[in-house]
Amino acid sequence: MDDSLYDSEYDAIIVGTGIVESIVAASLARAGKKVLHLDTNDYYGSNYASLHLHQFEEWSHAPSVATPSLQPHPLESTFHCTLLHHAKDDAFQPRSSSFSLDIQPKMLLSNSPLVDVLVESGVGRYLDFMAMQGTYMFSARPQNKNPPIWEVPCSKTDVFKSKLNVMEKRHLMKFLQFVADYGPSIPREEDVTTLNERDLTASRALKRPQNKQSDAAALPTLADDASFTDVLATHFKLSTALQQVVLYGVLLRTTPPSSNEEGLSIRASLDAIYAFVTSIGKFAPSPYLTPMYGISEVAQSFCRLSAVYNGIYVLRAPVSHLAMDEEVVDDGADTSAAACVGVATSDGRICRASHVVVNGMFGRSVGCTSPRALLRGIFVVNTPIQPNIDRLVLVIPPGEIQDSDAAIHVVQMDATMGVCPEGLFLVHVTTVAPAAMPADELVGFMLAIQTHVLRDVSSPPVWTSVFTIPLYATTDDDASTSRRPANVFVVAPPVALDTTLDTCVREAKAIFDAICPGHDFLPKSATAEQVDADAVEDDDVALLHAAAQLIQTDESPTGADPEATTEDDQSRAATTPVYDL
Incomplete structure (x- = not known):
């Protein structure tokens, strides 16, 4: 690293260029703080990286375990790929740069805090998005004459076009209308019983009489201790198939719900469903957006904003360990009250800072663990999963394939997104690896998923990779807390299979508020x-x-058609829209 980097003291040093860390870097730099942002890799994104074919093959074949450091607070990456199966086609090697393979494919809800931040901060001008074209579910035993892969009915049009029976359509429409009326911003401290009050709160207008009384019988079901699945079954009378649609196709749950589960509270679930419903039609018929060229573009765009406000960036940074205040820390002492003075590099020198933010993959020494793994499969195919659908989300609920205990998420992308060559499709498969399953059984499980998902694809995949990556979680036990200096912040997602980036802004804002209390978080750009x-x-x-x-x-x-379209209108409608936030 350049010698001048050691001469300054920074307000914050950030290690890792994942999405949360990059948002933190942008917000701190925007607030006038001096930021040094480091990454040991030669690319942006950390565990949300998007790699060219050559990069991916080098990463997937790299040694999984590094030599343990003898330092008391090492910053050694524990994020690695355990390659289980790889079938490559050397013909793709000359077109390596035409691929952009997400280590973890993610999407954005059109109506979400992250999209709001992208727009208001101006970061959105660095990105182009495309909309997914549909959300589908897989059922090994489909009902209502549905094929095994069928589209999730999530709008009024979808419901009436679906093969649901009349009663199911009525119950689902009643539920969706209730969610639209409910909204996420109802004042919690008082009962709201008229729709006009809620419309003003949510800044939207319903095509119903403004002062119509809401479903009074529904409001008592919003008690925090009620079971959401019971409400779906008893109050809204949703069939088992429709409950699966809500839980896995809309909420994108990863495991079967339990009655005492905190994450399935009534209010949290309705807020999440409301975000989904109001995302439909905001930019496109689908609620989901995904960035062109891969998910790492989101992290890199926030890094660009940080650089605009004088953030300093170093890739391939030779970080070694957290540097502690030697006057405070004695051998064996409790370090929770101690101060971290910065980050030491491999040559023994120290970059000093008031605060340090580290990606969870560097946080093993300060209470970050990876108790489970994510099972990933990437397939390059010649034809799409569904005819004439180039970009889709497919959810396989738990238990549908080999009694899996977690949902399986499938994301298909095409060449218009800049992630693969023309005429090919990328199919990403993601699930939580079953605990204690041997490697050969994991491969068999993934290939069974491939058989079901690609059942209608005309030819087998031309390139395949099956691997696992660790999932990180922070531990709050006394031992880990005592190892974590008060001015060190660890960014680690919970152990869960999340296809959408729902929590990134909240996590980044919490760190920003701790470092810069009273400052505005990513204020509006000019x-x-x-x-x-x-x-x-x-x-x-x-x-x-x-x-x-x-x-x-x-x-x-008389007789003129005011809604007649011209040839120019039709040609514009036929083009694939790209959404520039």
């Missing part, structure tokens, strides 16, 4: 403020335009 001002002006213009069209329609000749 561009966003100008957009807001323009929106007010556009509303006035739109109102005048609508009035003019109304007058024009009234004066149009």
Whole structure:
């Protein structure tokens, strides 16, 4: 590293360029803090990296276990790939850079805190997004004459087009309307019984009478100690198949619910479903967006914002361990009250900082563990899973394939996203690896998933990789807490299979607030403020335009079709939209 980097003292040193760390770096730099952002890799993203074919094969074949450090607080990465099965095609090697393989494929809900932050902070201008074209579920024993892979009915149009029976359609529509009326922003301290109050809170208008009384019988079911699955079954009368749609197709749950599960509370579940429902149609018919060129683009874009505000970046950084204040720490002493003075590099020198933020894969010495693993499969195929559907999300509920105890998430991407060459499709399969299952059985399990998912694909995959990666979790026991200095923050996701980036902003903001109490978290950029001002002006213009069209329609000749489209309109509709936030 450059000698000048050791001469300064930083407000924060961040180790790892994962999505949460990158948001923290951008928010601190935006607040005027001096940030040094380090990564031991030669690419951005850390455990959310997107790799070219050559990079992926080097990463997947790298040694899994590094030599343990003798330092008391080592910063050695424990994130590794355990390669289980690999079938490559050397013909792809000249086109290595045409691939962008996500280590962990992720999506964004159109109506989510992360999208809001991307827009308001201006980071969205560094990114292009494409919408998924559908959400599907797999059933080994499909009902209602559905095929094994069938589309999740999540909008009014989908419900009426589905093969559900009349009663199921009615019950599902009633539930979706209840969620739309409920909204995530109902004041919790008082009962709200009229829709107009809720509409004002949620800043939306329903196509129903404003003062219509809400379903009074539904409000008592919102007690925090109620079972969400019981509410679905008893109050909304959803069949077992529809409960699976809600739990796994909408909430993207990973394990079967239990009655005392904290993550399945009524309010949290309704808030999540409301975010899903209101994401439909915001940018596209599908609620899900995914960045072009891979998920690491999200992390890299926040790093760009940090660099704009003088954040300093070093890849291939030779980090060694956390440097502790020698005057405070004695041998064997409790270090929880001690101060970390910075990060030491392999040559023994120290970059000093008031705070240190580390990715969970570096946090083994400060109470971060990986008790389970994520089982991943990447398949390159010539034809899509569903005819004429290039980008989709497919959910396989627990127990559908070999009595799996976790859901299986499948994401299909195409060449228009910049992740594979023209004419090919990437199919990502992700699930939690069954505990204590031998490697050969894990491969057999993944190949069984492949058989079911790619059952209608005309030819076998032309490239395959099956591997596991560790899942990280912070431990809050006394021993780990005593090892964690007060000014060191560990970023580690819970042990769960998350396909969407729901918690990143919340985790990043918590760290930012601890370092910069009282400061604004990623305030609006000048561009966003100008957009807001323009929106007010556009509303006035739109109102005048609508009035003019109304007058024009009234004066149009009898028999004219005001909704007729031109050839230009049809050609524009036929193109694949790219969403620039």
